[in-house]
Amino acid sequence: MLTEPNLVLLFGGLMLLAGILAKSVSDRLGFPLLLLFLLVGMFAGEDGVGGIEFDSFETAFLGSNLALAIILLDGGLRTQMDTFRTALAPAGVLATVGVVLTAACVGVAATVLLGVDWRLGLLLGAIVGSTDAAAVFNLLRQSGIALNERVRATLEIESGANDPMAIFLVLLSLQFIVAADSMVEPLAIAGLFLTQFGIGAAAGLVGGTALARLISRMRMAEGLYALLVASGAIAIFAGVNHVGGSGFLAVYLTGIIVGNSRGRATEHVKLAMDGLAWLAQAGLFLILGLLVKPSNLLDSLVVALLLAAVLMFLARPLAVFLCLLPFRFPLREMSYISWVGLRGAVPIVLAIFPVMAGIPESQLLFNVTFVVVLASLVIQGSSIPRVAQWLKVLIPYRTRPIDSHELWIGSNTTVELLAFTVEPGAAATGAQPARLERLDVPGLQLVQVVRDGRRLPLADSLFFQENDVLWLLADPGHTENLASFFSRRERSGELASSSFFGEFMLNGDSPAADLAVSYGLTLSPSQREASVGELITREKGRRCVVGDRIALGPVSLTVKSMDGSRITSVGLKL
Template sequence: MTGINALFLLTGLLLFISVLASTVSARLGLPLLLLFLGVGMLAGEDGPGGIVFEDFFFASMIGQAALAVILLDGGLRTRVSSFRVALKPAAVLATWGVVGTAALLGVFATWLLDVDWRLGLLLAAIVGSTDAAAVFALLRNSGVRLNERVQATLEIESGANDPMAILLVTALVGMLLQPESASVGGFAWLLTTQLGLGAVLGLAGGWVLSRLMARLSLPEGLYALLILSGGMLVFAATNLLNGSGFLAVYLAGVVVGNRRSHATEHVLRVMDGLAWLAQAGMFVVLGMLVVPSELLDHAWESVAMAVFLMLVARPLAVAIGLWPFRYKRNELAYVSWVGLRGAVPVVLAIFPVVMGVPDSRLLFDVAFAVVLLSLLVQGATVPMAARWLKVEVPPRDEPRDKREVWVDEEAAVDLLEYRVAAGSRAEGRHPDEVADDFEGIGVRCVALVRSGHLHRLTLDTRMIPGDSVWFVAPDELAERIARVFGGTGGELSANASFFGEFVVDPSCLASDLADAYGLDIGADERVKPVGTLLEHRLGRAAVVGDRVQIGAFTLTVREMTDKGVITAIGLKCPALGLIR
C-alpha cells in the first residue's frame, strides 16, 4: 500500500506543479506545453527529482491515449465551416506537406549525421508532421485572432497529418528491420487503409455518438464520459482494423461538435478540462523519459536540424503545396512558421526504440531536442509573428458569457451576458430600450446584476458602467448587441482602423459605390454586386479580413455567414482616415 500511495502522491504532485506553472506561462511568454515538459525533466533522472524512468512502451501508451483525447477535443471545437475554407489546402499539407518536409530534411539529416539514408529519412519522418496538441493549445490560447483561412489550415492540417507521419515511420522502420519485405504496393495499400478506414469509421462513429447524445437522458456529468469513452472506442477499433485511429477520433469529434444538442455545452466544458489533463500528463511523462545530459551530446546537430526544418524544409513544402490555392505571401510565411512540433514526434520517436531499430536512441534524443527548440522558438513567437505578418484580425464583438437553455431535444434559447462599458451606447439607458432596438427579433432582458447582486428592474432603471446584463437573444445577433455595450460609443469606430469607416451592403451595385466615391473600376465590373466584385478580384473563397485595393480605397470583408456568404464589407477611405 505504501508504494501505491507513493505513486499517487508523485502523480498528483507532478500534475499539481504543472498546473501551477501555467500561471507563469503567460508572464514569461513561454508555451504552457514547454513548462509541462520542464516539470517532467526536473522530476527525471538528471533533475532534482532523480526519478529513473525508462519504460518507453508505457510512455508510448500514455502518449497515444492522451493524443486521442486531445484530438477528440480539438474536433469538438472545429466548425464545419472551416472545412469550406481550408479542406483542400490542409489535405495537401497533411499529405504532401509531411512527405515533402521529410524528404528535404531526410537528405539534410543523412548528410549531417553521416548515417544510412533510411535512418536519416526515418528521423525526418518522425519530426515531419505538425502536432495537434501544440497547435490547438497555442492558437486558442495565444490571445490573437487569425484570419479564418490561416487558422483553419493549421488546425485541420495538424488534426489530419498524423496518418501520413505514422505511415512513413512504419514503412521506414520496416525497411530498416526487414528490407526484403518492403514494397511500393504495400506502402500504397497501407496509406489507403489508414486514410480510408480512419475517415469512414470516424464519421460513422461520430454520427452514432451525436445521435446517442441527443436522444439519451443522462445525468449531466455522464454526457462527457459518453463522448470520451465513445471516442476512445472509435480510436482503438480503427487502430485494430489497421486504420488511422488519430484521424478517426478527430473526425468523430468534428461530427459530434457540429450536431449541437442539449448536452453539447456541458460536454465542451468537461472535455476542455480532460484535454488539459491529457496534455499535462503526456508532456510530464515524456519529459521524465528524456535524459537532458544525453541531449547535449548531440546539441549542435539538433540545432542544425531544427533550423533547417523551420527555415528551409517546412517553408519549401508549404510554398509548393499551397501554391495552387493563391495564399498570400504573409499567409504562407505564417503557416510555415507555425508548423509546431510537440508530442507526436516524441511519441513517434519511441516506436524505433521499442522495435529495436539500431541507433534508435540517437533518433529519440535528436527528435526531442527539435521539439524543445520548436516550442521554445516558434511557440513563443506565435502572437508576435501573427502581428508582424499581418494575418490577425480584430477580436469579435462578443458577449461576456453565453449559455444555452434547451427547452426541447431540438430547440434551445440563448442567454447572452454583456458588461456595460463607460461611454457605450448602453450607458444611461433602460435595458428594454436596447432590446427595442432589435424590435421583432426576440431580444428580451431577463436580468441585471449590479455590484454582484441581482438588481430589480423598474421603469426608472438606468444602466451604469460595470453592470452585467443578461438577454435572451438569437446567437446571430450577439455581435450586434455587443457593439451597443462596447466602450467606443459607435458601431464602427472600434474596428475602423482595420475594416474602414463605413459598412457597405455586399448586394449593392459596384456602379453605385464607384459613382459615390469615385472608384476606378471597369465597365464589366460596374454591373456586379460589390460582394461579387470583391470575390472575383480575390480569386478564392473569401474570409473575414480579406482585402481588395481599388485605387486609394480598400474594401475589406467584415462579416460572413457560416456558409461563406459575405454579409458586410468595410470601406476604408484614406482621406477620412487621416482626418480622424
C-alpha cells in the same frame, strides 16, 4: 525509484499542480504552458530533483496514445463545419503532401548532419514531419490573438489531420530499415496507405454519426454525456488502430461530426471535454518529460539544434509555400502558417516507434527529436502573437460574452443565455433597458443586471454603468450585434475598427455600380453588374474571410462580416 503507490500519486499530483500553477509564469514570459509541463517532467525525472526513474517506453506509448486521442477528439468537437469548408482543401494538401516534403527535406539534412544511413535519416524526417495538434490547438486558443479565419482554420485542420501521414511515413521507413537490402513492394506501400487513411476515415465518419445519434436519443445525467462520447471515441481509436487504420484520423473526424450535430447534450460534452483535454495535455507532456534524460541530450545537442533550424527555416516554409501557392494564399499568410509549424508531443510519441522496434541508433533519434520539439516550443511557440502582428494576419478583436449557454426549450428550438460586461465607452454606458429593444436581435430579453456583485432590480429607470454584467436571452446567432453594443467604441492602433475596416460601412449586397458612381471608379460591365460582396470574391478568386481586402482606385474595401460564404458587410476606406 518510486514504487509505493501513495508516493507515486503524491509526486504525480504535485507535478500536475506545479505545471498548472506555472501558467502565470508562462503568461508573463510568453512561453507555452505545455513547455512548462514538459520541463516539470524533466526536472522530476532521473536527472532532476525528483529522481524518478521512468524508462518504460511501452507505458509512455500507451499513455501518450490515450492522451492524444482525447486531445484530437476535443479539437474535432470545436471545429465548426463552416471553418472546415473554408480550409479543407489547403489544409488537406498540407497534411499529406506537406508532411512528405517536410520529412524528405529534414531526412536529407539528418543523413548528412548525423552521418547515419539514409533510411535512418528519412525515419527521423518522418518522425518530425507533422505539426502537433496539442500544441497548435492550445497555443492558438490561449494566445489571446484574433487570426483571420483562413489562417486559423488551415492551421487547426492541418494539425488535426496530418498525424496519419506522419505515422504512415514512419511505418514505411521502418519497413525499409527492417527489409535492409530487399525492396519494399509498391503494392505493399499503396496497401499501407489505403489501409491507414481508408479505414480511419470510414470509421471516423460512421462512428461519429453513430455517437451523435446515440447522445441525441439518450437521457442521462449531464456529466455522463461527455464520458459516453469519450469512451466511444477511444473505442473507435483503439479498434481502428488494431485493424491497421489510422486511429488519429478516426477520432478527429468523430469529434467533428459529434461537435457539429447540435443537440441537448452538445454543450455539456464540450464543457466536460475541455477539462479532460487539459488533463490529457498536462499528463502527456509530464510523461514525456519523465521519459527523457537531459544528460543524454548533450551528446547530440548541436546537431539536433541544426536540424531544428533546418526544419523551422527551410523544410517547413518550403513545404507550405509549395502546397499553398495554388490556393492563392497571400505571402504574409503563407509565411505565418509556415512559422506556426509547432512540433510537440506527436513527434516524441512517434520517436518511440523505433525504440520499441529495436532499431539501431533509435535512442539517438529519440534524443534528437526531443531537442527539436523543445526548440520549436521555445522559439516558435513563444513568438506566435508577435509574428502574427508583424505579418499582419490579425483582425480586430471582437468582444465576446464572458459566459454563454445554449438552452433547449423544445425538441428543435433553442435560445442562448449570454453574459456581457459593459466596457468603458461602450454604447451601452448610460443606456436604459428600453434601449435594448432597438438592437437588431430577435427574441432579446434582459434577465439580470449585476453591479459590484449585487443583483439589481429590473426597472425602466435603471441606467447601465461601466463594468455592469448583463445577462440576456436571445435567439442563436446574434452574438456579434450584442457585442458591438457592449464593447468600447474604439480601440487604438492598426487594429482599431475604423483603422482596419474604414469609417464607412456598406451592405455586401449593395450594387457595385452605385459604388462606382459615388467614388468615380472605373469598373468593367461584368463588375458593375455584381454586388460589392461578389466583386470582392471575384477579385480574390477564392472563398473570402473577414479581413480580406481589395483596392479599387482610391478606395479600399475590407470584408467585415460574413454569413457562411456570403459577404454581408464591407468596410470602406479612402
